[in-house]
Amino acid sequence: MAPMLLSQIHMKLSIKQLGVIAFLIFQTHCAPQAPSAQEPCGFNQNSYGQRISWKALVPVKMYIDPAFPQSFRTAIQEAMNTWNKQLGKNILSIAGERSGSKPQRDNLSVIYWYTTWDQSTQESREEQANTTIHYADNQLVEADIQVNAMNFTYSLNPSYNEVDLQSVLIHELGHVLGLKHNAEEPSVMAKRLQNGTTRRNLFAADVLNCRCEY
Ligand SMILES: [Zn+2]
Structure with a gap:
């Protein structure tokens, strides 16, 4: 009888110990911890200072x-190619038409x-295009580009x-990827x-910034 009793006590102890270990692991993983801030790299950042991007959800x-x-859709593909080629990976793609x-x-x-475009302010009338991004935490989930074809005449040449x-689409696709405006360096x-000018190649800063996330 005695050895059996010992073994039973031993088992109970083990289960208790297991319970404690499991609880500790739970605590470690679930304790709320503020994420640490990251270098901006030209990206929009959340309230913790984390860069907001598509992470692995590319292209x-x-x-x-x-x-x-x-007749203008080739410009979309060309603008995407610029980012894809100069970053050496496929991060932007056309999914087709959607009505x-x-x-x-x-x-x-x-x-x-x-x-038609918001004409209520000068700032709005002078906007060639804009991009709206949607994100959760630091993960981009959606980005919509709107081109202002009311106040501007577009061309492929x-x-x-x-x-x-x-050039406009290359800029807006930069916003789609999570980049902010850059006034400090050629970008x-x-x-x-300006009307009549082209800016169809990424600058060193654009590539370097993007490399932080893609
Ligand atoms: Zn912009």
Whole structure:
């Protein structure tokens, strides 16, 4: 009888110990801990200072709204190729045409062409395009590009009074990837693009910044 009793006590102890270990592991993994801030690298950052990007969810698949003129769609592919080639990986791709979507949170990233545009402020009227991003924590989940075709005339080969669509899209795709405006160094993320000029290649800063996340 005695050895059996000992063995029973031993087992109970082991189970107790296991319980404590399991609890400790649970504590370690679940204790709320503020994430540490990261170098900006030109990216938008969340309230913890973490860079907001697509992480492993690349290539980003972007749809094209039917209103986007067929004759201008090559500029979308060319602008994506610029990022993909110069970063040496496929991070942006066209998913096809998508009708009925709106530039709001619907988990679809879409490129829109608008012939009507908010005219209420000078800032809005001077906006060639804009990009809205949606994210959770530090993970981008959606990005919508809107091109202002009301106040600007676009071209694939611009004369002095036209805007180079490919250059604009390279800039907006930078926002899609999570980049902010860059006023400090030569960059496709400079806020302004003059009529009649092109900016179709990434600068060193753009590539370096992107390498922090992609
Ligand atoms: Zn911008």
